[in-house]
Amino acid sequence: MSSELLDALTLLEKEKGIDKEIIIEALEAALVSAYKKNFNQAQNVRVDFNRDTGQIRVFARKDVVEEVLDTTTEISLAEARSMDPAYNLEDVVELEVTPKDFGRIAAQNAKQVVTQRVREAERGVIYSEFIEREEDIMTGIVQRQDARFIYVNLGKIEALLPASEQMPNERYNAHDRIKVLITKVENTTKGPQVYVSRTHPGLLKRLFELEVPEIFDGTVELRSVAREAGDRSKIAVYAENADVDPVGSCVGQKGVRVQAIVDELKGEKIDIVRWSEDTVEYVANALSPSKVLKVDVNEEDKATLVIVPDYQLSLAIGKRGQNARLAAKLTGWKIDIKSETEARELGLLTDEDVIVERD
The missing domain is CATH 2.40.50.140 (Nucleic acid-binding proteins)
Incomplete structure (x- = not known):
């Protein structure tokens, strides 16, 4: 157990990504157990592994005392000073007790413990790698x-x-x-x-970061995601630069960018809308692909009343209420939808009302 062992540890470090020091510390601990077991020794010992030569030595550690009661763990002050006059009471003397055939016996008995420590170290490396990738996408x-x-x-x-x-x-x-x-x-x-x-909204966000360079580099911001996995999703995007079309960037030329994401999600429909700090505009955009005539905002209840043309009512609500539900999740506002006819009957819409402009 010398240069060959050092070479083996270096190889393990390169192949497994495990710090060589972790393995050496585990080896030293294992050899302490091996020594006590094979040589029926009860004294306190320390195993020293030379990092340069691979040489292994065993030292018995004894406390310096006035009167020795246990020779396996104690040494008299007089005897200690006979070796080195600098020793004082409560110091620790280390005496080399390395057996001649310790290398062979140690290797046999330490193998299992070292293997376990290596396995634990590998697990630690893997854990550290993946804990840093939480909320990240992988193939x-x-x-x-x-x-x-x-x-x-x-x-x-x-x-x-x-x-x-x-x-x-x-x-x-x-x-x-x-x-x-x-x-x-x-x-x-x-x-x-x-x-x-495969259903988390974060997956959709990461897929757009992969497919849309403008999102990855921050030119376009993905502000909100609402998703009913496998069926339909909505995302709200924004660009600080007025010359950048955030929706067009996500769609891509001839829809190639968004289509790649739809294909990855096995046909999940994706509505891409423009985010706005104006609640009226944002809610109207979120109800895409339906057209919106008017949005009344109740700030206190964080609720909106949306009026749509009669022929757009079912589109605005969506199948089983899905479009309205996703729009509410996307914007964070409650959305109540009424048709134009019903709104006029209730006095909620007049000819003077301005139609909401939407992308």
Whole structure:
């Protein structure tokens, strides 16, 4: 256990990304146990691993006392000073007690402990890597599935995709490549556990960052996301520069950018609307693709009353109320929708009302 061991530790450090010092510290602790077990020694010992030569030495540690009661752990002041006059009471004397065949015995007994420490260190490296990627997107390969999870290979670890985070319109087969959002990373007794999602709104946000350079570099801001995974989503985008069209940037030439995201999400419809600090304009935009005649805002209740043409009512509300529901999630405002005829009958709309201008 000399230069060959040092070479092996260096190789482990390069291949596994584990600090060599972590392995050496684990090795020293393991060798203490190996020494006590194989040589029936009860004294306090310290194992020293020379980082330059790989030489291993064992030292018995004894407390300097006036009167020795236990020779395995104590040494008299007189004896200590016979070795070095500088010793005083309560000092610790270290005496080398390395057995001749300790290298062979130590290697045999320390292997299991060192392996365990290496495994723990590997887990720590993986945990550190993935905890920094929470809320980030990764591409994985479907490995297998059971009633609770789909197991997705992310390279260094197999992540869990719970049934509740799977898109209802999607079927997963072994070896499928899918993009997932890392939602949670836990450090368990069995090692790091990574949970991922296909339904989280954050996945949609990350997909747009990948496909739209203007979002990635900050030229266009994705201000809000509302999603009903597998069916329909809405995103609100904004550009500080008036010369930049945030909606057009996300759609891309001939719709190529948004279509790539729709394809990744297996046909999920995506409405891209312009964000505005003006509540009237923002709510009207959020109800896309329907047209809006008027928006009344109740600041106190954070609620809006939206009036749409009669023929646009069902479009504004959407199938099973989906369009209105997503618009409310996107804007953070309650939205009550009425048709033009009903609004006029209730006196909520007159010929003098200005029609809301929308992109």
